[in-house]
Amino acid sequence: MEIGDLTIKDIASRVKRNEISANEVAKFYIEQIHMKDPLINAFLYVDEDGVIKRAKELDNLKNKKGLLFGVPIAIKDNMNVKGLQATAGSKILRGYIAPYDATVVQKIKDEGGIIIGKTNLDEFAMGSSTENSAFFPTRNPLNVEYVPGGSSGGSASAVSAGLSKAGLGSDTGGSVRQPAAFCGVVGMKPTYGRVSRYGLIAFGSSLDVIGPLTKTVEDSAVMLNVIAGFDAKDETTAKVEKEDFTDSLGKEIRGLKVGVIKEIADFNVQSEIMQSLKVSYSKLEQLGAEIIEVSLPHLKYALPTYYIVAPSEASANLARFDGVRYGLEGEGENIKEFYEDSRTKGFGSEVKRRILIGTFALSAGYYDAYYVKAAKVRRAIEGDFESAFSKVSSIILPTTPTTPFKFGEKKSPLDMYMSDIFTIPVSLAGLPAISVPIGKDNKGFRVGIQLIAKWFDEATLLRVAYALENY
Amino acid sequence: MYKPTIGLEIHVQLSTKSKIFCGCSTEFAQEPNTQVCPVCIGLPGVLPVLNEKVVEYGTKLAVALNMTINKYSNFYRKNYFYPDLPKGYQITQYSIPLGSEGFLEIHGNIGNQKVRILRGHIEEDSGKSMHSGDITESEFSFIDFNRSGIPLMEIVTYPDMETPDQAYEFLVLLRSIVRYLGVSSGDMEKGAMRCDVNVSVSKDNTMGTKVEIKNLNSFKSVKKALEYEIARQIEVLEKGERIVQETRHFDEHDGTTKPMRTKEELNDYRYFPEPDIPPLSISDEYVASIKREIPELPHKKEERLISEFGISKDYSRSISYSQKLAEYFEDVVSFAGHPKEVSNFLMVNVVAFMNDKGVEIDEVNFDKHKFKELLDLIDQKVISGNIAKEVIDESLVSGKSPKQIVEEKGLTQITDEDAIKNAVLEAINENPTPLNQYLGGKKQVYGFFVGVVMKKTKNKANPDLLNKILMEELNKLSS
Numbered sequence: 050m051e052i053g054d055l056t057i058k059d060i061a062s063r064v065k066r067n068e069i070s071a072n073e074v075a076k077f078y079i080e081q082i083h084m085k086d087p088l089i090n091a092f093l094y095v096d097e098d099g100v101i102k103r104a105k106e107l108d109n110l111k112n113k114k115g116l117l118f119g120v121p122i123a124i125k126d127n128m129n130v131k132g133l134q135a136t137a138g139s140k141i142l143r144g145y146i147a148p149y150d151a152t153v154v155q156k157i158k159d160e161g162g163i164i165i166g167k168t169n170l171d172e173f174a175m176g177s178s179t180e181n182s183a184f185f186p187t188r189n190p191l192n193v194e195y196v197p198g199g200s201s202g203g204s205a206s207a208v209s210a211g212l213s214k215a216g217l218g219s220d221t222g223g224s225v226r227q228p229a230a231f232c233g234v235v236g237m238k239p240t241y242g243r244v245s246r247y248g249l250i251a252f253g254s255s256l257d258v259i260g261p262l263t264k265t266v267e268d269s270a271v272m273l274n275v276i277a278g279f280d281a282k283d284e285t286t287a288k289v290e291k292e293d294f295t296d297s298l299g300k301e302i303r304g305l306k307v308g309v310i311k312e313i314a315d316f317n318v319q320s321e322i323m324q325s326l327k328v329s330y331s332k333l334e335q336l337g338a339e340i341i342e343v344s345l346p347h348l349k350y351a352l353p354t355y356y357i358v359a360p361s362e363a364s365a366n367l368a369r370f371d372g373v374r375y376g377l378e379g380e381g382e383n384i385k386e387f388y389e390d391s392r393t394k395g396f397g398s399e400v401k402r403r404i405l406i407g408t409f410a411l412s413a414g415y416y417d418a419y420y421v422k423a424a425k426v427r428r429a430i431e432g433d434f435e436s437a438f439s440k441v442s443s444i445i446l447p448t449t450p451t452t453p454f455k456f457g458e459k460k461s462p463l464d465m466y467m468s469d470i471f472t473i474p475v476s477l478a479g480l481p482a483i484s485v486p487i488g489k490d491n492k493g494f495r496v497g498i499q500l501i502a503k504w505f506d507e508a509t510l511l512r513v514a515y516a517l518e519n520y
Numbered sequence: 521m522y523k524p525t526i527g528l529e530i531h532v533q534l535s536t537k538s539k540i541f542c543g544c545s546t547e548f549a550q551e552p553n554t555q556v557c558p559v560c561i562g563l564p565g566v567l568p569v570l571n572e573k574v575v576e577y578g579t580k581l582a583v584a585l586n587m588t589i590n591k592y593s594n595f596y597r598k599n600y601f602y603p604d605l606p607k608g609y610q611i612t613q614y615s616i617p618l619g620s621e622g623f624l625e626i627h628g629n630i631g632n633q634k635v636r637i638l639r640g641h642i643e644e645d646s647g648k649s650m651h652s653g654d655i656t657e658s659e660f661s662f663i664d665f666n667r668s669g670i671p672l673m674e675i676v677t678y679p680d681m682e683t684p685d686q687a688y689e690f691l692v693l694l695r696s697i698v699r700y701l702g703v704s705s706g707d708m709e710k711g712a713m714r715c716d717v718n719v720s721v722s723k724d725n726t727m728g729t730k731v732e733i734k735n736l737n738s739f740k741s742v743k744k745a746l747e748y749e750i751a752r753q754i755e756v757l758e759k760g761e762r763i764v765q766e767t768r769h770f771d772e773h774d775g776t777t778k779p780m781r782t783k784e785e786l787n788d789y790r791y792f793p794e795p796d797i798p799p800l801s802i803s804d805e806y807v808a809s810i811k812r813e814i815p816e817l818p819h820k821k822e823e824r825l826i827s828e829f830g831i832s833k834d835y836s837r838s839i840s841y842s843q844k845l846a847e848y849f850e851d852v853v854s855f856a857g858h859p860k861e862v863s864n865f866l867m868v869n870v871v872a873f874m875n876d877k878g879v880e881i882d883e884v885n886f887d888k889h890k891f892k893e894l895l896d897l898i899d900q901k902v903i904s905g906n907i908a909k910e911v912i913d914e915s916l917v918s919g920k921s922p923k924q925i926v927e928e929k930g931l932t933q934i935t936d937e938d939a940i941k942n943a944v945l946e947a948i949n950e951n952p953t954p955l956n957q958y959l960g961g962k963k964q965v966y967g968f969f970v971g972v973v974m975k976k977t978k979n980k981a982n983p984d985l986l987n988k989i990l991m992e993e994l995n996k997l998s999s
Contacts, residue, residue, distance in 0.1 A: 129565045142564065149558055151565060250564040255795035283567050284797055362795055365597050368608020373663075384661075388601055411599070411790035420792055478598040 052077045052210045057120050060214060061439045064107070064119030070144060071119035071163065078121045082212045089195075090187045091207035095124045096135050103163050107225035108487045115161030116275050121467045122157050122212035125204050125277040126167040126289035127174055128259070129248040130154050136169040137250045137372035138182040138200075141370045141395025147483070150415050151248020152283065153217060153276045160275050165213050168203025172397045173367065174224050174252045176200050177468040178459065181399045186456060191233055191494055197452040198228030198468075206326035215272055216262040220356050223448075223472025225260040226484040230448035230497020233486045235514070236262045237269045238472075240505045241465045241479030242287040244273075245280030250365040253359035254285075256476045266485065266515040270294040272506060289505055303337030305513065308441035311344045320508040321450045325488035325496035326447055332520045333445070333513070343444065346471060347429045352466060354430065357410050357423035358477070364407030366406045370395060375376040402462065429479045443513050447471055448497030471499060481507045483514045522721040522757070524750045525728065526687050527679035530694065531672045532704045533712040534577040541611065546671075548710060551594030552664035560669035562606030564646070567796050574671040575618070575800065578642040579701040579810045580865060581673055582619025584697055584817060585637050589807045593618050593641070593793040598788055603641045604647035604663050609892035616640035618800070619674075624697075626689040635690055636678040645670040660952050673703075679718060679727075681864075691715060691739050696818040696841040708738050715742055720763070721753045728753070731762035733777055735770045745770040749777050784877045821846055829983035831860035835867050844881045845871075856892035861905075865894070865912055885919045886912070889919075894922040904983050907931050934980045938990065940973070943981065944990050947972040948997070959998055968996070 052074055053059070063069050077191035079117035082095055105118055124130055127137040129147035136142040154164065179187040179202030187202045189195040197206040201218025207226035208216045218225040220238035229236025233379055238260045261272030273294045279296070280286045309330065318326075330340050372378045372391030378389025396404070410419035437444060447496075449468055459465040475482045481502050485497035500518065502510035539546055542559035551716075559566045568816055579589055585613045596614035622637035640967045647668040675694070681687050695706035695713060705712045715736050720728035733749060753763055768777040778932045816824070816902050820839035840850045849866055853859045874884060894912060902913060903926055913932065918925075928930060934940060947969050948955055958965040973986055 057906065127565075135564060137564065145564070147565075247567050253795075255602045282569060284569055285567075285795075361792060364790075365599050365607075365609050365792070368599060368601065369606060371601060371603075371608060373603045374561060375563070375604065384603060408790065409791050413788045413790075416790070450538070508707070 050175050053081070055264060056085065056213075057117065057214055057263070057435070059122050059270045061116060061118040063114040063120070067396070071104035071107040072101065073099045074095050075121060075163060075165075078213060081210075082166070085190070085210050085311060086212055088188065089190050089192055089206050089210055089212070090185050091203045091210065091212055092123070092181075093169050093184060094368065095135060096133060096164065100163055100165055102512065105134060113161070115132060116158070116271055116401065117157060118161030120162050120214050122162045122166050123168045123204050123207045123216035124154060125170050125174075125201050125216070125218050126168060127219060127250040127252075127258065128154060128217060128249075130164050130167065133137065133167055135166070135167070135250065136184075137174070137306075138172040138184065139370075139397070139400070140183040141372075141391070142375075143183075143377065144354060145375055147248075149248065152245035152280045155280075156275050157217075160251050166424060168207055170203055171200035171224075172400050173363070174219055174221055174403055175202040175363070175399050175403055176258075177223070177227055177465050178454070178456075179203065179228075181397060183397055189232060189453055192453070194268040195319075195455055195494075198231030198449075198453065200224040200228070202228045202231075202455060205229050205234055205236065208232070208262045208264060209229070209234050214263075215268055217251070217259055217272075217276070218262050219249055220258050220472075220476065222262050222476045223469040224497060225262060226472050226482060226497065227469060229262055229484045230486070230499075231453040231494070233495035234264055235266055235485055235505075235518070236260065236466075236497075237273065237483040237510075238476070239273060239277065239507055240249045240481040241480070242285050242286075243289075243505065243507065244276050244284040244515065245278070245286050247280055247282040251362075253362045254366060255362060255474070255478075256355075256359055258476075260397070266511060266518045267295065267298055269483065269514075270298055270511045271509075272297040287505065290518075292508065293508055294511055297508040298515045300512050301337065302333070302513055302516045305338045305443070305509070306341050306441040307333050307338045307445040307513065308341055308343035308437055310444065310446050311350070312346070312348045313343050313413065313446060315349065318447060319490070321452065321488070322447045322450065322496050323488040325513045327447070329445060329487050329498050329517060330391060332517060336516050336520065338513070343440055345430070345433040345437060345474065347433050348474055349429055350426050351477055353469055354426045355469075355477060356406065356466065357419050357471045358427060360407030361410045361420050361423075362406045364411065364500050367396075367400065367404055373452060391503065399462070410429055414464045417506070427477050430474055434474075434478045434480060436500075442502065442506070442509050443502040446499050448499040452490040452494040452496060475501050480504060481510050483510055485514050485518050487517060521755045521908060522723055522750075523970055524719060524746075526720045526746060527686075527718040528675075528677045528687060528690060528719070529716045529958045530642050530675045530677075530691070530747055531714040532581065532694075532698055532706070534574055534581075534671040534673055534700070535704050535712075536571060536671055538571060538573075539644070539819045540571050540574045540671035540767040541669055542884070544669065546751060552662070554667040556668070560606070562664050563571055564607075566796075566861065568611060570797055571671065574801070576810065577671070578618050578640065578673045578702075579802065580701050580814065581650070581675075581698060583620065583681050583701050583810055584662045584701055584814055585619070585624055585640065585675065585809065587619030587622030587637060587640055589619050589802055590616050590800050591803075591891045592616060592799050594799045597794050601788040602649075603661060604649045604668070605667065606647065606668055609704075610644060610646065611797070612643035612674075613641035618802075623660075624690065625824070626686060626692060627819060630808070630913070633681070633686055633689075635680045635686075638676045638678055640675045640963060643672050643674060644668070645672050686748055687717060688739055688743045692893040693788075693819060695739075696843075700815055700817055700843050701837060705863065717742060717746060719746060719749050719753070720749055721757065724797060725851055731763065731765065731777075732767040732772055734767060734780070735771065735772075741770055741772060744775050745777055748775055752777065755853055758761045759973040766926045818843075818846075825849075829863070831859055833862040834959045835863040837866060838871070839863065842881075852888045852891045855888040856895050858895050858907070860896070861895060862891065865908070869909060872914065881926060884916065886916055890921055895921055897926060899934065901982060902934060903927065903931055904979070904981075905935050906979050906983075907933065910979075933982045934977050935982045935985060937985060940977070940981050941989050941993075942984050943973050943976040944969075944986070944993050945977060948993060955997070957963070958994060960989065966990075969994070
């Protein structure tokens with residue numbers, strides 16, 4: 050069996066048993082990157098020397114332990130890895146070297162994982178195609194004329210192309226699930242508060258969740274085992290009991306109630322995706338699950354609500370990039386000109402657009418009409434899910450309304466935003482969700498089917514996803 | 521008659537060991553940018569974690585100021601760009617503060633006055649900008665982030681004060697309270713207490729146009745700025761002109777207030793709830809436990825010392841407003857009695873010595889045993905009150921005990937009636953003119969003879985005996 054076909058568990062246990070060395074694994078993946086990444090451009094930075102050094106250190110350890118022992122992990126470049134660049138895909142942070150590890154990165158290192166490199170993304174995670182990266186776009190490994198999705202397009206394509214065993218992405222409105230769907234891999238957004246955000250460069254703080262991109266549901270569960278947990282450095286993490294998310298994998302789903310959303314009919318969804326959705330229904334039914342229709346009446350308000358909440362938070366989160374202490378330094382006769390020049394040169398157009406939207410929404414005289422109203426609708430959407438989950442233990446719907454599009458195809462921002470209509474409502478509610486590849490379209494792309502579970506019920510989420518994946 | 525209306529906004533720096541949202545030290549006057557970490561300089565990816573001690577100190581102060589502690593309060597982001605504000609926003613409380621609706625009763629020379637308090641909220645301080653030369657022409661600015669993230673409690677009063685003296689009284693009392701509570705050093709000169717004032721004047725019951733004054737770096741500045749500003753506003757109105765609603769800057773050098781550039785006031789802070797910090801929830805039990813920790817506060821102590829010991833109002837206030845002095849006073853009195861005498865010696869001699877040497881009461885070498893010894897010497901008529909002052913002054917300097925000083929310097933009181941009588945007769949015989957004045961009915965001259973006798977006896981004559989004998993001799997001559 051080739052190294053690339055092994056699961057995370059396989060690699061970790063074989064390296065621990067000295068059947069293969071961490072060095073062999075690392076070299077294999079670096080070679081893959083050398084071969085394939087010039088075409089795909091998944092990585093902004095590959096830490097070759099660091100990877101080999103780390104692999105050798107692991108090999109020299111007498112006491113070999115850890116869930117990710119010797120497993121290479123790609124990290125989206127909006128997370129801090131000590132000593133490596135952290136650009137968030139933006140010119141304003143070009144050359145910025147992180148002085149500390151994000152909590153998730155620390156956890157990966159503690160479990161023997163190897164940080165293989167930093168992956169490309171839409172600038173500050175704002176986008177759905179990775180075209181907004183200030184450096185270069187990433188290509189979809191399944192067909193390089195198409196986008197890999199975004200904003201975690203770098204991690205998704207790296208995993209899809211076999212350039213890394215797993216990757217971390219961040220999901221604010223679908224940024225893990227949508228590129229997972231486009232690249233034909235598994236992408237999970239855990240419950241808000243399940244995974245520490247410390248060290249993740251913030252976009253929409255009340256929405257941002259770090260999640261894994263993997264080849265399989267099992268790998269996803271292992272990754273969640275590693276990164277989940279309360280963190281004293283992040284007050285929004287929940288104090289919930291530690292659990293082994295691989296426990297529920299393979300348990301039968303007979304008798305489980307799975308919800309299908311009535312309002313899906315109101316949306317324009319690509320026919321092959323509807324086909325895959327129906328196939329999924331019947332698979333679940335054949336496995337003994339009960340399909341029940343539920344209603345989310347406020348679903349259609351999710352997109353406009355999100356585009357108030359997320360940009361509002363972003364407008365404040367991105368204020369620190371002012372050129373004073375770090376990052377791109379502009380010029381000017383006075384401090385105001387200096388700020389303007391630094392930020393004009395440093396930010397790309399989508400980032401500027403969202404800062405402007407957010408600044409406007411929070412302005413005196415507009416705050417109640419926009420921000421406060423959006424916060425209310427957000428609670429209504431949460432309420433919709435809450436009542437749906439009184440009837441079912443998971444909900445199934447497409448991850449995206451279409452399969453991948455070509456570079457430059459989405460001309461207007463709004464067209465691009467529509468790519469996230471099915472992921473955004475879940476983000477607003479803070480629920481856990483996972484995208485699993487099911488079926489194919491006529492171009493050969495996989496279709497991403499999204500499962501959603503109750504708050505902090507990733508166990509059920511993974512259980513249903515695993516059943517669907519392995520049917 | 522114009523009536524001024526004054527309100528205060530006070531920032532109290534809470535003296536926790538670490539900053540409000542990170543573990544950095546809060547120690548004052550360290551090398552610039554040595555007490556910083558990724559959180560308080562706003563590096564990408566960091567998150568704030570609320571320091572529980574800040575909540576404790578803030579709650580203590582709010583309770584001491586009779587505020588209601590809100591069961592739930594929340595944090596907001598206040599957005600504005602400034603180089604010493606690393607995140608581009610300040611984390612503060614906004615719609616629901618930690619404490620609401622309190623009051624403080626000030627009793628100064630102007631009578632008792634209740635000043636209502638609107639709110640008290642906790643927030644982070646910014647860094648500190650330093651410019652080379654004038655801010656508008658400065659080529660460089662330096663930023664010290666040691667102060668960034670230092671915890672503050674902002675206290676906002678209602679406009680319940682009418683004179684600069686009342687504002688001064690309020691601040692002095694507040695400083696004493698924060699010191700009693702141990703939640704702040706209260707040093708205005710070190711920036712641990714900062715105050716902005718709002719002031720307007722009006723002839724009737726309608727509110728005049730409000731002016732805010734900033735840059736008040738001492739209690740005296742507050743008073744001076746208010747005095748100037750009130751006079752300025754009256755003058756403007758008397759000329760038939762209108763007061764402009766604005767923020768003015770107090771100039772310490774010439775004692776005037778000057779308008780600040782209005783551009784700075786057009787800020788829209790775009791407040792919105794801080795998503796990184798969950799709402800702060802405070803239980804009744806917590807508030808109750810905080811209440812139990814609050815000591816007798818200075819204004820209450822001031823009243824008690826008067827009613828319990830009958831000491832003067834001025835002394836009671838001076839003693840009460842300093843926790844250390846009050847502790848010392850009560851300790852001495854409980855050991856040696858004589859509260860009035862103790863308050864006298866303490867305020868006249870000991871405090872003068874402390875001010876002179878720049879030391880605190882706990883550095884003064886005059887403990888309750890020495891105090892008792894001194895009081896016993898007076899009681900036993902070994903020395904007079906006047907001599908006692910000499911003795912205490914000497915003891916403060918040399919550290920010798922009162923007994924030792926009295927013995928060494930031979931200060932024992934003269935109680936020998938013949939000796940005193942001799943001195944009295946000498947005084948009368950040597951001063952015929954004052955004697956004639958006295959005999960002519962000018963009874964004030966009596967004091968002159970007392971002075972002469974005291975001088976002749978080197979202050980050692982027993983005052984009672986002296987009085988008795990002098991009166992007898994003078995009466996003999998008048999009859």
